Amino acid sequence: MSGKEIFDRYQLAALKNGLGSHEFNYGNVLYQALRIEGEEKIFKLLELAENTGKRIALAYSVPNNENGTEPNIVVLV
Numbered sequence: 001m002s003g004k005e006i007f008d009r010y011q012l013a014a015l016k017n018g019l020g021s022h023e024f025n026y027g028n029v030l031y032q033a034l035r036i037e038g039e040e041k042i043f044k045l046l047e048l049a050e051n052t053g054k055r056i057a058l059a060y061s062v063p064n065n066e067n068g069t070e071p072n073i074v075v076l077v
Contacts, residue, residue: 001047001050002043002047003042003043003044003045003046003047004039004043006043006046006047006050007030007034007042007043007046010023010026010027010030011027011030011031013027014026014027014028015027026055029056029057029058030042030046030056032058032071033045033056033058033074036058036071036072036073036074037074041074042056042074045074045076048076049076052076054076054077055076055077056074056075056076056077057074057075057076057077058071058073058074058075059071059073059074059075060072060073061073
């Protein structure tokens, strides 16, 4: 399964299960990750996550005034 297909599967699960569900929350994480890193990197990370049993998460780099309070890096956990 391609990274795009995996992404779409999680987005559909988020819509199906609705606000407050684990699927909805993870769908939002993936969407934010896409905004931070771009499609190519996130789709590759999704393929890797799928093959290794990991998940994508958002994290913070070293705090400074420029970053504010928004996560700005994507990691596998």
